[in-house]
Amino acid sequence: MNYVIGIDLGTSAVKLLLVDQNGEIASEVSKSYPLIQEKNGYSEQDPDVWVEETLAGLKELVQQAPCSSSEIEAISFSGQMHGLVLLDKEGKPLRNAILWNDTRTTKQCRDIIQQVGEKRLLEITKNPALEGFTLPKVLWVKENEPELYKEASVFVLPKDYLRYRLTDELAMDYSDAAGTLLLDLSGNKWSQEVCDAVGIDVGICPPLVDSSEQTGFLGNKAADQTGLRTQTKVFAGGADNACGAIGSGILTDGKTLCSIGTSGVLLSYEASRDKDFEGKVHYFNHGAPEAYYTMGVTLAAGDSLRWFKDVYAPQESFADFAQGVEEVPVGSRGLLFTPYISGERTPHADANIRGSFIGMNHSHTRKDFVHAIMEGITFSLNESLEIFRENGKTIDTIVSTGGGTKNEYWLQMQADIFNAEVVKLSSEQGPGVGAAMLAAYGCGWFDTLEDCADAFLTVEKTFSPDGEKVEQYQALFKIYQDVYGQTKTLNERLQSFR
Numbered sequence: 001m002n003y004v005i006g007i008d009l010g011t012s013a014v015k016l017l018l019v020d021q022n023g024e025i026a027s028e029v030s031k032s033y034p035l036i037q038e039k040n041g042y043s044e045q046d047p048d049v050w051v052e053e054t055l056a057g058l059k060e061l062v063q064q065a066p067c068s069s070s071e072i073e074a075i076s077f078s079g080q081m082h083g084l085v086l087l088d089k090e091g092k093p094l095r096n097a098i099l100w101n102d103t104r105t106t107k108q109c110r111d112i113i114q115q116v117g118e119k120r121l122l123e124i125t126k127n128p129a130l131e132g133f134t135l136p137k138v139l140w141v142k143e144n145e146p147e148l149y150k151e152a153s154v155f156v157l158p159k160d161y162l163r164y165r166l167t168d169e170l171a172m173d174y175s176d177a178a179g180t181l182l183l184d185l186s187g188n189k190w191s192q193e194v195c196d197a198v199g200i201d202v203g204i205c206p207p208l209v210d211s212s213e214q215t216g217f218l219g220n221k222a223a224d225q226t227g228l229r230t231q232t233k234v235f236a237g238g239a240d241n242a243c244g245a246i247g248s249g250i251l252t253d254g255k256t257l258c259s260i261g262t263s264g265v266l267l268s269y270e271a272s273r274d275k276d277f278e279g280k281v282h283y284f285n286h287g288a289p290e291a292y293y294t295m296g297v298t299l300a301a302g303d304s305l306r307w308f309k310d311v312y313a314p315q316e317s318f319a320d321f322a323q324g325v326e327e328v329p330v331g332s333r334g335l336l337f338t339p340y341i342s343g344e345r346t347p348h349a350d351a352n353i354r355g356s357f358i359g360m361n362h363s364h365t366r367k368d369f370v371h372a373i374m375e376g377i378t379f380s381l382n383e384s385l386e387i388f389r390e391n392g393k394t395i396d397t398i399v400s401t402g403g404g405t406k407n408e409y410w411l412q413m414q415a416d417i418f419n420a421e422v423v424k425l426s427s428e429q430g431p432g433v434g435a436a437m438l439a440a441y442g443c444g445w446f447d448t449l450e451d452c453a454d455a456f457l458t459v460e461k462t463f464s465p466d467g468e469k470v471e472q473y474q475a476l477f478k479i480y481q482d483v484y485g486q487t488k489t490l491n492e493r494l495q496s497f498r
């Protein structure tokens with residue numbers, strides 16, 4: 001039997017899956033690492049920690065594998081998107097990576113809009129200037145760390161740095177490049193026009209490849225450290241949401257995904273690159289050939305729950321922490337949460353907004369708070385779903401993935417808030433499975449990714465909306481939607497106290 005490895009370089013951890021030719025997960029390993037948050041709005045990680053943890057994880061995966069390393073044919077990657085990794089001439093990181101949920105770049109976003117023009121930027125990249133994307137981060141370093149920027153030879157995204165360190169080959173795939181704000185989406189090339197307008201050299205952008213393209217073999221050093229062979233093929237891989245889409249079978253029109261990891265994502269397949277969502281949702285290249293997807297992003301989805309747990313019960317597991325939530329009624333007995341703890345992206349591109357608990361009273365207990373957090377996160381994702389529905393999409397079934405799916409009560413809540421069937425697959429690790437599928441497809445095990453999805457993906461359970469709760473949630477959602485407008489100015493006034 002042959003095997004492939006899917007590596008998902010997430011925000012909270014790197015997750016490694018060993019998958020056989022039938023799509024069975026033979027073994028899995030996860031290695032977590034911290035966020036570095038030195039200032040409010042800052043979010044960084046050390047790229048070399050990603051490499052160390054991945055190598056240690058691969059070694060463990062190989063040691064516990066039910067096969068010999070000669071049967072492990074290939075590796076591919078899924079990675080947290082948008083994070084800036086600036087490399088010098090020797091290929092060494094010049095500073096910590098600035099991550100997707102870092103919002104220090106509001107000024108640079110304004111500059112981009114002024115220099116490129118809002119309409120022109122949308123025409124070229126299909127996306128507006130948002131703090132999380134990569135280009136504003138490049139400009140922030142250029143402006144604030146000019147000496148360091150002079151040393152920069154190329155920039156890559158998180159999983160590209162990891163792949164580079166495993167193979168010595170430098171590349172970026174289209175699905176991740178689409179999230180940099182530097183890709184000419186229609187021309188499938190780096191945009192000389194955007195680079196010229198903002199004053200950066202297009203030579204700082206790495207070579208572009210397809211997600212299923214082979215980008216070399218595992219290098220000697222990585223092979224020595226992990227027990228894998230140097231004949232192990234390495235395929236480019238893709239953005240975590242593109243891989244999540246592949247690993248959840250979002251490969252044809254009408255298919256929709258909800259992912260609750262650190263971030264939250266509501267994503268829908270697009271066959272064409274010519275639709276116009278006026279920048280209200282992101283529009284990116286899929287990891288599947290000639291395909292696209294649109295998505296709305298909640299910056300702190302699972303991260304809101306993680307934050308609350310870390311503050312009040314750091315020693316508890318998520319499963320223990322969420323115990324008893326099923327006893328709490330719709331509306332958390334009058335407690336409402338907005339998950340804006342890191343600012344927000346969809347539908348409110350606002351780096352300044354912060355979260356709220358509205359309606360606290362002396363009878364609320366911890367489980368009411370946890371329940372309200374789960375509801376608030378799901379409401380935020382429902383705002384993205386509304387944009388898709390308002391634009392004419394029929395969405396009656398949603399595949400749910402990410403760490404949030406470990407709680408079945410939350411999946412039922414998703415069905416009730418989304419008013420759609422919610423499908424749980426046998427593995428919640430959509431991005432890692434998608435990365436493994438790219439390796440399997442790249443190896444020629446299947447003619448298409450759809451064939452691979454048919455062989456690899458199994459539905460474990462479906463959650464159907466409960467009519468009565470749907471109605472209650474529709475009423476509550478209207479109140480939730482009012483909180484943003486009512487707290488915006490208050491948060492602006494609070495800014496100087498942060």
Ligand SMILES: Nc1ncnc2c1ncn2[C@@H]1O[C@H](COP(=O)(O)OP(=O)(O)O)[C@@H](O)[C@H]1O
Nearest residue numbers: 010011012261262302318319402403404406407
């Ligand atoms: N048992 C659980 N119940 C509810 N939520 C959970 C559980 N386990 C993990 N989570 C959520 O999943 C998040 C991590 O999801 P994951 O997909 O691993 O993130 P990432 O890909 O960003 O590293 C946690 O922050 C937490 O909110």
Ligand SMILES: O=C(CO)[C@@H](O)[C@H](O)COP(=O)(O)O
Nearest residue numbers: 010011080081100261262263
């Ligand atoms: O910024 C985005 C998408 O635009 C995030 O979805 C990141 O890609 C991080 O993903 P997770 O670590 O939460 O899976």
